[in-house]
Amino acid sequence: MNLTRLRYTLWGIVGLAAALFGLFAYQLSQPKDEFVHSAMIGEPMPAFDLPPAVESRPGLSSADLADGTPKLLNVFASWCIPCAAEAPQLEALERAGANIVAVAIRDRPADVNRFLAIYGNPFTRIGRDDISEVQLSIGSSGVPETFVIDGDGVITYQHIGDIREEHVPILLEELRKAGS
Amino acid sequence: MIAEIGLAALWLSAALAVLQLVGGFFGARDETNELRALVRPAAVLQAVLCVISFLCLVWVFYVTDLSVKLVANNSHSMKPLAFKLSGAWANHEGSMLLWITVMAAAGGLIAFIERRLPERAMMATLGTQAFVGIGFYLFILLASNPFERLSPVPADGNGLNPLLQDMGVSFHPPTLYIGYVGLSVAFSFALGALLTRNVTPEFARVMRPWVLGAWIFLTIGIAAGSYWAYYELGWGGWWFWDPVENASLMPWLAATALLHSASVLAARDALRTWTIMLGVVAFSMSMVGTFLVRSGILTSVHAFAVDPERGSFILALLALYIGGALVVFAMRASTIAEGQRFSITSREGALVVNNVALSAILGIVLLGTLYPLLTEAFDVRVSVGPPYFNPVSAIFLVPMLLVLAVGPLLRWRRDSLARIKWPVIVIVVAILVVLIAAALFAEMSILPLLGIALAAGVGIASFMPLRGRSLRRTPLAIWGMCIAHFGVAVSLFGMAADSAFQQERLVAANVGDTIEIGPWEATLQSISPVAGPNWTAMQADMFYSYEGGPLMEGHPQARSFWAPPGETSEVALITRWNGQLYAAVGNMAEDGRWQLRLWWKPFVTWIWYGGLLIALGGVIALVGRVVSDLRRREAEARGEARPYPDEVEYADYDEVRSIAGPEEAKS
Amino acid sequence: MRWLVALLLLALAAPVTAQDTMPPAPYAYTQLEDPAQEEQARELMHTLRCLKCQSQSIADSDAPMAGDMRHQVRTRIAAGESPDEIREWLISRYGDYVSYEPQISSTTWPLFVIPLIVLLLAGTVLLRRMRRKS
Numbered sequence: 001m002n003l004t005r006l007r008y009t010l011w012g013i014v015g016l017a018a019a020l021f022g023l024f025a026y027q028l029s030q031p032k033d034e035f036v037h038s039a040m041i042g043e044p045m046p047a048f049d050l051p052p053a054v055e056s057r058p059g060l061s062s063a064d065l066a067d068g069t070p071k072l073l074n075v076f077a078s079w080c081i082p083c084a085a086e087a088p089q090l091e092a093l094e095r096a097g098a099n100i101v102a103v104a105i106r107d108r109p110a111d112v113n114r115f116l117a118i119y120g121n122p123f124t125r126i127g128r129d130d131i132s133e134v135q136l137s138i139g140s141s142g143v144p145e146t147f148v149i150d151g152d153g154v155i156t157y158q159h160i161g162d163i164r165e166e167h168v169p170i171l172l173e174e175l176r177k178a179g180s
Numbered sequence: 181m182i183a184e185i186g187l188a189a190l191w192l193s194a195a196l197a198v199l200q201l202v203g204g205f206f207g208a209r210d211e212t213n214e215l216r217a218l219v220r221p222a223a224v225l226q227a228v229l230c231v232i233s234f235l236c237l238v239w240v241f242y243v244t245d246l247s248v249k250l251v252a253n254n255s256h257s258m259k260p261l262a263f264k265l266s267g268a269w270a271n272h273e274g275s276m277l278l279w280i281t282v283m284a285a286a287g288g289l290i291a292f293i294e295r296r297l298p299e300r301a302m303m304a305t306l307g308t309q310a311f312v313g314i315g316f317y318l319f320i321l322l323a324s325n326p327f328e329r330l331s332p333v334p335a336d337g338n339g340l341n342p343l344l345q346d347m348g349v350s351f352h353p354p355t356l357y358i359g360y361v362g363l364s365v366a367f368s369f370a371l372g373a374l375l376t377r378n379v380t381p382e383f384a385r386v387m388r389p390w391v392l393g394a395w396i397f398l399t400i401g402i403a404a405g406s407y408w409a410y411y412e413l414g415w416g417g418w419w420f421w422d423p424v425e426n427a428s429l430m431p432w433l434a435a436t437a438l439l440h441s442a443s444v445l446a447a448r449d450a451l452r453t454w455t456i457m458l459g460v461v462a463f464s465m466s467m468v469g470t471f472l473v474r475s476g477i478l479t480s481v482h483a484f485a486v487d488p489e490r491g492s493f494i495l496a497l498l499a500l501y502i503g504g505a506l507v508v509f510a511m512r513a514s515t516i517a518e519g520q521r522f523s524i525t526s527r528e529g530a531l532v533v534n535n536v537a538l539s540a541i542l543g544i545v546l547l548g549t550l551y552p553l554l555t556e557a558f559d560v561r562v563s564v565g566p567p568y569f570n571p572v573s574a575i576f577l578v579p580m581l582l583v584l585a586v587g588p589l590l591r592w593r594r595d596s597l598a599r600i601k602w603p604v605i606v607i608v609v610a611i612l613v614v615l616i617a618a619a620l621f622a623e624m625s626i627l628p629l630l631g632i633a634l635a636a637g638v639g640i641a642s643f644m645p646l647r648g649r650s651l652r653r654t655p656l657a658i659w660g661m662c663i664a665h666f667g668v669a670v671s672l673f674g675m676a677a678d679s680a681f682q683q684e685r686l687v688a689a690n691v692g693d694t695i696e697i698g699p700w701e702a703t704l705q706s707i708s709p710v711a712g713p714n715w716t717a718m719q720a721d722m723f724y725s726y727e728g729g730p731l732m733e734g735h736p737q738a739r740s741f742w743a744p745p746g747e748t749s750e751v752a753l754i755t756r757w758n759g760q761l762y763a764a765v766g767n768m769a770e771d772g773r774w775q776l777r778l779w780w781k782p783f784v785t786w787i788w789y790g791g792l793l794i795a796l797g798g799v800i801a802l803v804g805r806v807v808s809d810l811r812r813r814e815a816e817a818r819g820e821a822r823p824y825p826d827e828v829e830y831a832d833y834d835e836v837r838s839i840a841g842p843e844e845a846k847s
Numbered sequence: 848m849r850w851l852v853a854l855l856l857l858a859l860a861a862p863v864t865a866q867d868t869m870p871p872a873p874y875a876y877t878q879l880e881d882p883a884q885e886e887q888a889r890e891l892m893h894t895l896r897c898l899k900c901q902s903q904s905i906a907d908s909d910a911p912m913a914g915d916m917r918h919q920v921r922t923r924i925a926a927g928e929s930p931d932e933i934r935e936w937l938i939s940r941y942g943d944y945v946s947y948e949p950q951i952s953s954t955t956w957p958l959f960v961i962p963l964i965v966l967l968l969a970g971t972v973l974l975r976r977m978r979r980k981s
Contacts, residue, residue: 003514006453010510017506020550021499027477027553028491036561036898039942079868106869106911131872132915139940141898141912415907422902524976532976536969544962551949551958560954565904565947567894572962576969684889686876749909766909770870777876 035160038139038147045153046137050127053104053112060101060127066153070178072171073147074102074123075135078115080143082162087119089163094122096172101125103134105143146171150178183248183327186236190277190327193229193284194317196222197310200287204307208376211299219306220291226313227288230281237277237326241268246337249330250274256339258714266350269357272474272490273326278354279470280316282361286390287313290365296386296809298378305372312364315497323493339714342741342748352408356401356428360466362394363431366438370459371505379452379516384445387459389805391442395435396798402428403791414749414764416682416779418787421569423478426549427469430542434462437538440531448528448592450519454535460509464502465542471498477553523594530587537580541573548572574627581634581672584665585641603644611637624680631676639669656804664797671790677759677783688773698780699727700754700761707765707774715741717750720765720774724754736765736776759783874921875914881925888921891930894947895920895937904947 040046045062052059065071074090076083094100102123104112112126129135138147138155148157148171157174159167200222207216237250241264246252254274255267269278287309294302320326369387373379405428410418419425438458444451472478475491522528548564555562585607589600597604615633618624624632642665645658683698694703705721717737724732734752741748754761759782766775815821879885892906897913905913905920916937923933937945949955 006513007510010506010513014503014506014510017503021495021503023550023554023557024471024475024477024495024498025492026557028475028495030557032476033556036941036944039938039940043939106915108869111868130869131918132912133919136916136919136937136940139942141941413903413907414909417907420903420907524973529976533973536973540962540965540969543965547958547961551955555954558954561942561944562949562955563896563944563947564949564958565894565896567948568958575962575966684878686878688876747909766876767871775871775876 036139036141037160038155038158040139040155041158043155045149045155046134048127048134048137050103050129050134053102053107053126053128054109054116056113056116056121057123057126060103060125062153064101064125065149066151068151069099070148070150070175072098072100072175073138073149074100075105075140075143075145075147076102077105077107077143078111079107083144084115084119086144086162086164087122089165089168090122091120092165092168093163093171096168098172098175099124101127103127103129105129105132105135148174148178182236182239183245183329186233186240187325187327189229189233189236190280190317190321193226193233193280194314194321196226196229197284197313197317200226200310201307201314204303204305204310207303208300208307208372211303216299216303219303223284223291223306223310224288226310227284230284234277234281237274238265238268240327241265244337246335247329247331247333249328250326252330252334252337254339255337256714257336259339259345260713262347262350263345269353273320273324275353275357276316276320276324277326278357279361280313280320282358283309283313283316283364286362286365286394287368290390294386296382297372298376301372301376301378301383303372304375305368308368308371308375309364312367312501315500319490319493319497323490339741339744342715342739342744342746345714345741346408346412352401352404355397355404359394359396359398359401359435360428360431360469362397363391363435363463363466365390365394366435366459367463367501367505370456371508374456374508374512374516377512377515379445379456381446381449384442384455388439388442388446389802389809391435391438391459391462392798392802392805395432395439396795396802398428398432398435399791399795399798402432403788403795406791407788410784411751411753411762412748414751415777416684416762416781418678418784421548421564421566423549424469424473426545427465427472430469430545430549431462431465433538433542433545434458434465437535437542438462440538441535444528444531445519448520448522450522450528451532451535452516452519453513456509456516458535458539460502460505461542464498464505465546467494467498467502471495472549478549520593522592525590525597526595527587527590527592530583530590533583534580534587537576537583540576541580544572544576545569570627574630578630578634581638581668584668585638588645588661588665589641603641603647607637607641607644610640622680628676628680631672632680635669635673635676637669638672639666642666642669656807657801660797660799660801660804662797663800664794667790667793667795667797669790670786670793671788674783674786674788674790678781678787681782682784683780685776685778687776687778688769688771689776690773695776695778697761697778698782700778700780701725701728702761702763702776702778704774704776710737712739715739718765718768720752720763720776722752722763724761724763726756726761734761734763736763738765738767755785760785869911871911871914872918874918874925876917877921879921879925884924885921887930888917888924891924891933892917892920895934896945896947898941898945 045065047062049061050059065073072093090100100122102125104126107128127134140147140158142160144162146159146163147155150156156178159171163171200219203215203218203222206213207219240248240251241255244251244255244257244264250271250273254271255264259267268274287306290309291306297305366387369383369390373383405425406418409420410416438455441451441455441458445455471491471494474494477491524532548569551564552562586600586604589603611633614636615629618629618632643662645662646654685695685697687695689695689704691704691706694701701724703723705723707718707720710717710719717739719735719737722734722736724734732754734754736752737750739748739750749764752763759780762779762781764777766777768774879888889906893904895905895916897903897905897908897910897916899910899912900908905916920933924930934946934948938950943950943952943955949958951959
């Protein structure tokens with residue numbers, strides 16, 4: 001290797017290191033997105049048919065989600081603490097006219113009943129998913145998550161984590177968009 | 181009081197580092213400058229003070245002084261003593277104090293022992309060591325003070341993550357750290373040589389034992405870490421290509437390459453720029469690794485003490501030291517004259533292949549580790565894991581292992597394959613026989629197949645350099661090389677055998693059930709709760725029998741910790757010479773049966789035996805180098821000239837020079 | 848006596864973690880009957896990322912969701928789907944993140960091209976040196 005080429009190579013390495021540090025600095029400045037987002041936004045709901053999770057509400061199938069009215073699909077579980085925390089917001093959404101259906105993940109009917117008795121039941125239908133089947137098929141990676149489904153059964157929006165007060169208008173807006 | 185003493189000692193060492201830098205700076209410019217007299221004492225005293233400071237931290241953990249914030253956050257009065265002590269470094273602040281302590285100790289040792297280098301180069305080296313140290317002192321004192329007090333004093337501490345409450349953790353991080361930080365010595369030597377334009381075989385000889393020392397610790401640390409993950413995570417995996425694991429592998433790859441290129445520089449005065457480059461890269465990889473672990477910008481199973489602000493501080497240090505070193509290098513490289521030339525069919529040629537392959541693997545590991553970070557900048561998340569790293573690194577590993585088998589048989593400078601025809605034939609036949617036999621009689625995928633065949637070839641080849649030598653007169657360094665290369669073969673065999681032959685049984689068992697797995701029969705005798713000092717567990721009492729032989733006991737546990745809460749799986753390992761039975765117990769199913777996970781892992785232990793052999797080879801070579809250097813010093817004191825072993829080695833082959841012809845001989 | 852204390856403590860410790868009490872999905876901890884199919888499933892599971900864990904494959908995790916994913920993998924393999932189809936299915940749900948085996952795509956090509964360049968570069972450097980000296 002002659003000297004000029006060596007010098008170019010070395011400056012090249014300096015450049016590479018600088019680019020690397022730049023990348024590090026950029027990533028440090030970014031808030032870290034810990035969530036795994038669903039790749040199913042804009043896709044039709046995969047076919048499924050879940051039995052009821054409690055006696056007081058019917059089960060949930062993909063056909064119920066394509067009946068013409070846009071809906072919120074809440075993925076929850078009685079053993080999940082943030083799910084309890086978002087209950088008031090779900091009620092607010094229901095009062096605002098949202099049609100909310102739910103999937104209970106890995107849950108027993110007795111536990112779901114108790115949960116609904118304490119935190120309220122804003123759901124029109126609750127499907128029972130003991131092996132996270134539907135959860136996996138819509139690209140959800142935890143509880144709670146809330147999806148917006150339009151009247152044709154197409155997933156249009158995903159909210160990850162518990163719904164805080166500031167998220168209520170966002171979800172209503174998404175629901176309105178899904179309806180038009 | 182003890183905490184304040186520790187903090188004061190740390191401030192004093194920081195001040196001494198500044199003194200060392202100043203002295204080193206003037207000493208490197210002018211070897212008659214009187215300030216240089218400060219440098220060695222400052223380095224030694226700094227090392228002593230840092231050790232005192234670190235002992236103070238261990239002491240406050242020993243007595244569980246909860247008025248110290250770090251203790252309150254990471255310890256608990258009910259924790260067993262060993263884990264109280266290891267709690268001192270199983271956290272960010274403590275581990276940074278360990279970092280600077282190792283760094284100061286390495287600097288102090290060099291200052292105390294090393295007398296071979298020219299004074300100016302020595303001053304530049306110690307100055308650099310101080311310069312790097314100052315950054316880390318600032319980081320600790322300003323952003324991660326381990327001795328910070330807490331008011332009011334809490335009733336008890338938060339405890340330590342259950343996964344970290346294990347003997348492996350008492351042992352693995354300090355070992356790894358000594359290796360990581362020990363490489364700062366290579367960095368300082370390389371910069372010292374560069375700044376004083378002193379890239380000579382002498383420099384390589386002086387640097388080599390220090391790098392070797394760090395490399396030994398790194399090797400043991402990685403092997404221990406892998407074994408810890410193996411038995412602690414409870415699923416039988418021993419290497420996950422996790423970012424943090426990769427962060428420890430990358431400095432090791434660079435240090436391994438550096439050791440080999442330093443040999444070429446020491447014996448033959450070639451590969452000058454390359455050796456300097458590796459010296460800089462090795463420690464850079466240590467710092468990059470620390471940054472990745474501490475900043476939390478990568479998702480890792482080992483992530484702890486994640487803090488973006490501290491990440492920024494470490495990044496600034498990275499940019500200053502790595503960037504600075506590379507710029508100095510780029511500016512100075514043209515002043516390093518090109519070294520001696522050699523033929524590709526020679527010892528140097530083989531070592532160059534080894535270096536290129538190791539560097540390529542390093543590049544791939546770096547690329548694969550950082551790639552997800554790059555795509556995240558464009559809002560795309562990808563994962564890079566074993567299915568990428570295994571085959572892609574094998575592309576470079578396979579030729580490297582072939583050259584590893586043959587290279588040590590070649591002579592320096594120029595040789596012909598015809599001369600070593602017979603050994604090469606033996607090696608090739610061994611590889612082919614094992615390859616064909618394994619392909620015919622065992623169903624194996626391609627990578628384990630290649631692994632086993634190459635392990636056979638390298639294993640046989642590793643002791644061939646001893647052929648035709650008087651074993652008693654063979655230098656220890658050669659013995660070390662043979663043992664380390666043999667360790668590579670052993671480890672490779674373990675990896676290949678485990679991935680090709682392991683058997684897995686997942687069952688729900690009733691008490692009294694017997695499960696067959698491979699040649700083993702395992703019986704679940706009973707299952708009952710047990711209590712430890714800060715945990716409770718369900719313990720399965722199981723008996724195991726190999727091919728109907730005598731019964732052996734093993735008790736896997738599912739542990740629940742309460743301070744802080746968490747669950748771990750304590751596996752039972754039944755070890756034989758030819759492998760390990762790995763048993764873990766899970767939860768109880770609704771019908772009252774227990775989840776058992778059993779693996780028969782043939783030859784899996786050879787992975788770590790191999791790792792230890794590699795380290796042992798390093799130790800033997802290190803002892804050899806140190807002893808021969810001491811003898812040389814004695815001889816010099818008597819007024820005799822005594823050549824370095826490298827020169828003797830090279831002279832053995834002097835007849836090659838005459839064969840090479842006059843035109844070759846003059847270069 | 849000691850085990851009674853232990854049992855009591857175990858009972859006290861249990862509710863601390865918020866996790867379901869449901870039994871795992873049938874094939875989360877149970878192997879397939881057919882060893883060839885189980886081997887296929889095992890290899891695939893080692894290359895799928897557990898979404899609830901920190902950088903672990905679903906084959907190395909006790910998380911309930913990893914168990915449910917293992918169940919999906921095993922039942923789909925048993926139903927005759929190929930490992931690649933299952934990987935595709937998961938990628939269409941979670942994106943490339945779920946697979947430890949990067950697929951060659953517009954975002955991942957450098958992962959494959961760069962090693963190739965390194966290989967070519969290393970090859971030419973060595974060949975050149977060999978030719979020069981022979």
